[in-house]
Amino acid sequence: MATDASLQLHNGQSAALGGLPTLGVTEFRERVIGGVEQGARLAALFGVPQEDGAVRLVAVLSDAAMSSLAVCSTEVADSYPALTPDCPQAHWFEREIAEQWGVRPENHPWLKPIRFHRSYRAGHDAWGRDMNLALLPSVTDFFRVEGDEVHEVAVGPVHAGVIEPGHFRFQCRGEQVLHLEISLGFQHRGVERAMVGGPDKRAIHYMETLAGDTTIAHATAHCAAVEALAGSGAPPRAQALRAVALELERLANHTGDLGALAGDVGYLPTASFCGRLRGDFLNLTALLCGSRVGRGLVRPGGVQFDADDARIEQLLKRLDAALRDTTLAVDLLWNTSSVRARFENTGVISERTCRDLGLVGVPARACGLERDARQEFPSGIYRFFQIPVSTFHTGDVFARAYVRWLEIQRSAAFVRDILKALPDGALRAQLPLLAPNSFVVTLAEGWRGEVCHVAMTDERGRFARYKVVDPSFHNWIGLAMAMRGQQISDFPLCNKSFNLSYCGHDL
Amino acid sequence: MTMQPATLIPPLLALALAPLLLGVINRTKAVFAGRRGQPLLQTYFDIWKLLHRGAVYSRTTTWVFRAGPVVGLACALVATALVPLGGVAAPLWFPGDLFLLVYLLAVMRFFTVLAALDTGSSFEGMGASREVWFSALAEPALLLALVAVARPTGSVSLSQILAGLTADQWVHAGIGFALVVGALIIVLLAENARIPVDDPNTHLELTMIHEVMVLDHSGPDFAFILYGAALKLWVLGAVLVGVMLPVHTGSAWLDMLVALAGMLGLAVIVGIVESSMARLRLLRVPQLLVSASALAVLALILAMR
Numbered sequence: 001m002a003t004d005a006s007l008q009l010h011n012g013q014s015a016a017l018g019g020l021p022t023l024g025v026t027e028f029r030e031r032v033i034g035g036v037e038q039g040a041r042l043a044a045l046f047g048v049p050q051e052d053g054a055v056r057l058v059a060v061l062s063d064a065a066m067s068s069l070a071v072c073s074t075e076v077a078d079s080y081p082a083l084t085p086d087c088p089q090a091h092w093f094e095r096e097i098a099e100q101w102g103v104r105p106e107n108h109p110w111l112k113p114i115r116f117h118r119s120y121r122a123g124h125d126a127w128g129r130d131m132n133l134a135l136l137p138s139v140t141d142f143f144r145v146e147g148d149e150v151h152e153v154a155v156g157p158v159h160a161g162v163i164e165p166g167h168f169r170f171q172c173r174g175e176q177v178l179h180l181e182i183s184l185g186f187q188h189r190g191v192e193r194a195m196v197g198g199p200d201k202r203a204i205h206y207m208e209t210l211a212g213d214t215t216i217a218h219a220t221a222h223c224a225a226v227e228a229l230a231g232s233g234a235p236p237r238a239q240a241l242r243a244v245a246l247e248l249e250r251l252a253n254h255t256g257d258l259g260a261l262a263g264d265v266g267y268l269p270t271a272s273f274c275g276r277l278r279g280d281f282l283n284l285t286a287l288l289c290g291s292r293v294g295r296g297l298v299r300p301g302g303v304q305f306d307a308d309d310a311r312i313e314q315l316l317k318r319l320d321a322a323l324r325d326t327t328l329a330v331d332l333l334w335n336t337s338s339v340r341a342r343f344e345n346t347g348v349i350s351e352r353t354c355r356d357l358g359l360v361g362v363p364a365r366a367c368g369l370e371r372d373a374r375q376e377f378p379s380g381i382y383r384f385f386q387i388p389v390s391t392f393h394t395g396d397v398f399a400r401a402y403v404r405w406l407e408i409q410r411s412a413a414f415v416r417d418i419l420k421a422l423p424d425g426a427l428r429a430q431l432p433l434l435a436p437n438s439f440v441v442t443l444a445e446g447w448r449g450e451v452c453h454v455a456m457t458d459e460r461g462r463f464a465r466y467k468v469v470d471p472s473f474h475n476w477i478g479l480a481m482a483m484r485g486q487q488i489s490d491f492p493l494c495n496k497s498f499n500l501s502y503c504g505h506d507l
Numbered sequence: 508m509t510m511q512p513a514t515l516i517p518p519l520l521a522l523a524l525a526p527l528l529l530g531v532i533n534r535t536k537a538v539f540a541g542r543r544g545q546p547l548l549q550t551y552f553d554i555w556k557l558l559h560r561g562a563v564y565s566r567t568t569t570w571v572f573r574a575g576p577v578v579g580l581a582c583a584l585v586a587t588a589l590v591p592l593g594g595v596a597a598p599l600w601f602p603g604d605l606f607l608l609v610y611l612l613a614v615m616r617f618f619t620v621l622a623a624l625d626t627g628s629s630f631e632g633m634g635a636s637r638e639v640w641f642s643a644l645a646e647p648a649l650l651l652a653l654v655a656v657a658r659p660t661g662s663v664s665l666s667q668i669l670a671g672l673t674a675d676q677w678v679h680a681g682i683g684f685a686l687v688v689g690a691l692i693i694v695l696l697a698e699n700a701r702i703p704v705d706d707p708n709t710h711l712e713l714t715m716i717h718e719v720m721v722l723d724h725s726g727p728d729f730a731f732i733l734y735g736a737a738l739k740l741w742v743l744g745a746v747l748v749g750v751m752l753p754v755h756t757g758s759a760w761l762d763m764l765v766a767l768a769g770m771l772g773l774a775v776i777v778g779i780v781e782s783s784m785a786r787l788r789l790l791r792v793p794q795l796l797v798s799a800s801a802l803a804v805l806a807l808i809l810a811m812r
Contacts, residue, residue, distance in 0.1 A: 153629045153713075160710040175633075175789060264714075266706040266786035272540035338703065338785040346788075488633070489789040492711040 005031050006061070006072035011377035014228040014440040017456065020058070021072055025081065028057065028074035033086045035061040035070060041358045041371075043069065043443065043452045045083075045093035046467045047101040049121060050075065055101045060441050060454060064376040069441050078124060082108040089358035092473060098126035112140055115185035115506055120193065137185040138167040145171035145178050153488065157186050164502035172488050180483040180491075182476050187506035195466035199226055199300065199434070208295050211470055211504030213253055216245045216285075217446030218468070219298035221453040224379060224442040226300040229434040229457060236423035238302030239380035244418050245285060245294050245303075247411040250447040252281035254404040254411075255326055257499050261401050262333060264493045265342040273329035280322040284315055302428030312419050323412045330405050343398035347482040347494035350395060359478040361449020361471045362407075363498055365391045366399035373445035387414050400497040434461040446471060448501065470504030516763070517592035517745070522584075524767075525741035526550035526734065528774045532701075535778025550737060554730045562726035567627050575622025576724060576731035582615035583738035589665060590745045593766030594755060596666035605653045605665050608746075609646065612698065612739065616642055619732075623720035630712045634719035637789070641704065641716065644796035645697045651803035652690040655683065656750055658810035665746065672753035684750065686806035691747045693799035695777075697792070699740045702781040704792050714789075744773050 005027065007020050023031060036042060040061040048056040054075050061070040074080075082105030083090035092114065094105040099113045102124025111126070116137045119125050129135075138157065150173050157165035165186035171179040191206050207222040208215045220242050227233050234242070259274025282292040289297035289305040297303050307315065333339050349359070354367040364371040372389040374382045390406035392399040439456040449471030458464040479498045483491060530547035537544025546552070564572065588599040589608045597604075620638055623631040657663050659680065660671030677684050697704040700717035712719050721732050748769035756762055787795060 151629065151632075153633070155713065160712055174636075262785075264709075264711065266702045266709065266781070267784070268536060268540050268782050272542065336783075336785065338787070341791070342785050342788055487789055489714045491713050493714075 006035075006070040008066075009069045009071060009441060010067065011069065011373070011443045012224045012228050012379045012440065014231070014435065014438050015071075016435075017437045017439055020439065022056070023072055023074050025074050025076060028059070028072060029081065029083055029086075031072050032059045032061065032083055032090070035063075036087050036089060036358075039063070039065065040070065041360075042087070042089040042093065043450065044441070044454055044467055044469045045090055045097070046454070046465075047097045047103060048073075048456065048465045049101065053121075055097075055103050055121065057097065057103075058454070060452070062377065062443070064371070067377055069377070069443075071439075071441065076103055078102065079104040079106050081106050082111075084108050088356050089474075091357075092477060102126050110143075113185070115188040116140075117185070117188055117190070137188075138183040140183065142169045142183070143171070143179055143181050145173075147173070149173050150178070155491075166502045168491075170483075170488055170491075175487045175489060177483045177486050177488050177491070180480045182480055184476070184502055184505050187503040189503075189507065191507045192466055192468060195463050198463045198466070204299060208298075210468060210507065211472070211501040212293055214249070214446045214448060214451065214470070214501065214504060216242070216249045216294045216298060217444045217451045218453075218470075219294075220246060220380070221442045221444040221451045223298055223300045224444070225440050225453050225455040226434065227429075227431065228440040228442065229438055229455060229461075230300075230431040231435060232301070232429055232431050234302045234380070235426040235429055236381070237306075237425045238427050238429075240418050240422050241288070241303045241305075241307065241427075242298055243381040243385075244307075244415050245288060245297055246444070246446070247415045248281060248285045248288070249294060250411050251322075251408055251415075252278050252285070253447040253499075254408050255281055257404055257496065258330055258333065258401060258408075260496050260499070261343070261397070261493065262339065264496050265339060267333070267336065267339050270329050270332050270339075273325065277322055277326050277329060280318065280325075284318055284322070287311065287315055287318070299428065301431045302426070304428070306427055307419070307422070312422065316416060316419055319412060319415060323408075326408060330408075333401070334405075340398065342493065343401055344394070344396060346397040346490050347486055347497060348394070348396045349478060349482050351393075353481055354395070354478070357477055357481065358474055359449075360474045361446075362400050362403050363475055363478050363482075364449070365389065366403045367395040368393040371450075373443040373450045377443045379442070379444070381418065385414065385418060387411070397493055397497040436461040448472060448499070448504075449475065468507060470501055470507070472500040472502075472505040475500055476505060511596070513759075514596050514598040516595050517590060517597055518587040520592060520767070521587040521590070521738060521741045521745070524770070525737035526554065528740055528744065528770065529737055531771055531774035532778040532781070535775050536782050539779070539782035550733065554734055557725075557730035557733065558727050560726040562724075562728050565626060565723060568622075568625050568723070572622045572625040572723070573728070575618045575625075576728040576735070578618040579615045580731040580735040580738075582611045582618075583735040583742070586611045586615075586742045587738055590742050591666040591669050591749065592745050593763035594670065594759060595763065596670065600664045600666035603663050605657065605663060605668070606650075608665065608742070609650055609653070612742075613642070613646065615735065615739070619720055622724070626723045628723065630715075630719050631722065633713075634716055637716045638720060641697060641792055641796060644793055645694050645799070648690050648796060648799035648803050649694045649698075651800060651807055652687045652694070653746070655687050655803055655806035655810050658807065665749075669746075669749035669753070672750065673755060674753055677753065680809065683806045683809035686802045686809070688747065688751055690799045690803040690806065691743070691750065692776075693795060693802075695740075695743045695747055695773075696780070697796060697799075698743060699736065701777055703784055703787045703795070706786050714786075741770070744770055748773055 040063045043062040044060040058073045095114045101121045102119035104126045116135045153170040155168040167183040169181045210218045256278035263271035285294045286292045351367045370389045442453045444451045452469040454467040456465040529550045591597045620635045623635040660668045705716040752769045754765045
């Protein structure tokens with residue numbers, strides 16, 4: 001590995017843009033493909049518009065063993081040889097680059113828009129589409145399997161439950177799914193572009209609402225980026241409270257997911273209890289900051305709300321009670337054979353597929369990969385208090401459910417430890433202006449998986465480019481792969497075991 | 508064969524009380540989940556509400572789609588006239604009426620399936636395919652189980668079979684009866700789209716069997732479907748209770764009370780089953796239904812001994 005060809009950074013370490021090497025396209029490809037072959041993962045790959053009209057492609061390779069992030073870049077005009085044929089992890093990223101900047105990755109095996117918006121670079125369109133043609137989500141050609149017994153099932157964008165919009169196109173033979181193609185983009189709001197010129201008053205609110213259920217993780221990643229660019233940091237007490245909120249977010253969502261998984265197989269007891277218990281965990285976050293999803297807590301420089309002794313005592317008491325009930329409700333899942341029969345061997349992903357696609361979060365850990373940014377790229381209080389990585393090896397719905405349960409227990413223990421040893425001191429630091437012409441990569445382990453933010457500033461210290469990679473961006477393709485050869489009636493269950501975000505993907 | 512006025516009691520009870528069974532099932536599930544649950548009479552309210560609504564018809568559908576709910580309800584109504592309850596014979600009985608019962612249910616299903624296919628929706632097509640697949644396996648179980656109970660009484664009319672059953676027979680041929688009851692419970696759960704075969708509460712079209720076939724029906728059509736489904740549950744339940752509780756106390760009132768208590772008890776059992784286990788994977792359902800047939804065959808062999 002040619003380490004000199006890229007800039008090595010830690011999570012949340014800012015650097016001058018000048019230090020970011022610009023390689024030739026061939027060298028860039030070799031660096032990225034080689035790095036991934038040697039075990040690194042593509043945490044982000046995105047385009048940055050240049051003044052001369054070209055596009056700079058920036059790749060962030062995360063090397064878990066070294067706990068370091070290798071960043072390199074190249075400049076391209078209207079096309080370049082795609083990475084995807086040699087590096088499947090780049091698949092979705094390259095489609096995004098093509099759509100956002102009108103740069104065509106040549107020989108990309110499945111080059112289609114992912115969000116169905118116009119190119120951000122006026123006059124450049126990777127597909128040469130008519131500018132007057134209306135672009136509508138999912139109005140596109142889908143992969144089709146031909147055959148007498150093959151039928152196509154289209155699900156969404158409007159679903160039976162009250163959930164977000166997304167379109168799923170199945171190619172089936174009888175009950176068996178041959179192929180699933182997922183088409184999103186209905187929730188595209190243009191957050192990344194709205195961040196350019198920031199940070200302003202709205203920035204933190206955009207971040208908190210990138211994916212409403214991942215408020216704390218996105219806000220934390222954003223604030224860490226802003227703090228790094230300002231050359232400052234949040235006080236220890238604020239970092240501890242952020243971690244508490246992040247784990248409470250995980251507790252609430254994992255508990256809700258286990259209940260929803262039970263509901264999907266028609267197992268009522270756990271479904272009913274976990275529905276309530278999710279609310280109990282959300283209320284703990286509300287106790288901390290007044291908002292059940294943690295809005296308004298994490299701010300650049302620290303946090304906005306403190307927890308006094310009485311509140312900590314209440315948090316601990318209610319956490320214990322909620323965890324006790326959750327244990328009872330969730331144990332029913334593992335002890336009911338009819339539930340295990342549904343969970344086991346359903347929606348299996350192999351470790352190989354998981355590695356190839358660069359999946360993150362619960363689905364990756366359910367394949368046995370110890371992939372957890374809290375452990376691999378620790379930041380904030382996680383540098384001092386570690387949470388063991390929870391894994392299971394079967395890669396099926398059961399594993400994804402079981403990993404959630406392991407994480408619930410470990411998160412609860414972590415929250416308990418932190419609350420009992422909360423550092424004293426200030427809650428929030430005043431931040432100086434952001435450094436000009438700099439950039440930073442921050443990672444946070446949200447409940448779904450790795451949240452990655454990349455911020456670049458211009459010569460005035462304003463955001464020139466802000467890139468967000470929600471874990472869902474990596475993992476939707478994993479869901480499609482998990483459905484190969486499965487029964488179509490098991491799709492809702494598989495889908496729930498991933499529980500990915502539509503708006504987090506669509507940005 | 509002159510009709511006794513008393514024979515009108517079983518069908519009248521069915522018409523009046525069938526939706527209550529669904530209320531009892533839902534209440535049982537609510538209690539198990541620690542919820543208060545919907546009113547016991549919710550199904551009546553739903554039917555009443557739907558009857559006052561307009562219906563929406565897709566332009567792709569034809570008269571077949573509209574005929575589905577009407578034929579379905581008609582079949583269910585005729586079926587109620589074939590089933591005795593609590594020692595009172597049914598108003599309509601003749602040798603071989605048990606076969607008519609089985610095939611009335613089949614016609615009901617056939618028209619529901621046709622109406623589903625008429626919509627041209629991929630969901631409803633999948634539901635129809637699953638329904639036909641599973642009912643083809645449930646039908647032999649039901650027939651064999653009925654023949655197994657018919658055998659000792661020497662009759663092939665439901666009213667005479669159930670009148671001929673006594674508690675003594677349970678004592679002497681208990682194993683055979685237990686097998687029949689087992690087979691009938693599985694058939695009852697499968698035919699009425701209950702867990703572990705189907706999930707009546709799910710909103711996930713891809714997993715549904717029965718529910719997905721009636722997604723396009725609305726208003727009075729859907730009320731017919733709801734009421735027809737309640738009657739079907741009652742009819743199969745009445746047969747099952749007739750076999751399970753062949754009580755002849757000498758008092759017609761007491762017999763009827765026992766039968767009604769049996770029906771409510773059955774609803775509670777269904778509720779408990781739904782509260783205590785998950786749905787089977789779709790591929791496993793045929794195994795369950797074939798095992799119901801196996802139980803029925805075994806019961807028949809024991810009865811022929």
